[in-house]
Amino acid sequence: MNKNDIQSFEDVELLVNSFYDQVKKDPTIGPIFNDQVKVNWEEHLPKMYLFWAGILLDQRGYSGNPMMKHIHLSKKVKMKDKEFQVWLELFNQTVFGLFEGPVAEKAVSRARNIADLMKYKINHS
Ligand code: HEM
Known part of the structure; x- marks a missing residue:
């Protein structure tokens, strides 16, 4: 069946929602969110809707500094190649499990670029 x-x-x-359902269950990065940071999902998920709606739909609403946030985070939790690889794999699987088309392609390519930049900044901070 064709996807939209x-x-x-x-x-x-x-x-x-589907992505973070997978993240929570993942043995490598799930514990970072569930046990180490103890993410407040009621706050985190709406923030992530706005973050991605800004990138993919040109909607305003997200204000934040993900780079700084993850640089701080990386001092407390393990965020190396393996963790980023798992994050990206889950993200790509989620996107292409549900959608297809140019915006879906944009989601995975932007995620990869942002992840690469984050990794670089973390390694050089
Ligand atoms: C190893 C990879 C990653 C891990 C373990 C991780 C983990 C986290 C955690 C624990 C938070 C904070 C939640 C909270 O404060 O309650 C967060 C926030 C966030 N993450 Fe990530 N993240 C990763 C990669 C990424 C990537 C690649 C992106 C973008 C493509 C991203 C985008 C964001 C955004 C936008 C926020 C919200 C920042 C804000 O408070 O404004 N993350 N992440």
Whole structure:
């Protein structure tokens, strides 16, 4: 069956919710979110809807500094090649499990670019 592309805020919510459902269950990065940072999902998920809606749908709303946040985070939790690799694999699987088209392609390519930059900044901070 053909899939649709990411077209609406509801699509972004579905993508983000599905992605973090996988993240929570993952043996490598799940414990970072669940046990080490103890993420408040009610705050984190809406922030991530806005972050991705900004990138993928040109919607305003996200204000934050993910680079600084992850540089700080990396002093407390393990965020190396392996963790980024797992994060990206789960993200790609989630995107292409649900959607197809140019916006879906953009989601995975932006995620990869941001992850590469984050890794670089973390390694050089
Ligand atoms: C090893 C990889 C990663 C880990 C373990 C990780 C983990 C986290 C954690 C624990 C938080 C904080 C949640 C909180 O404060 O409650 C967070 C926030 C966030 N993450 Fe990541 N992250 C990773 C990669 C990425 C990547 C590649 C992106 C973007 C493509 C990203 C985007 C964000 C954003 C936008 C926030 C919210 C920042 C804010 O508070 O404004 N993360 N991440």
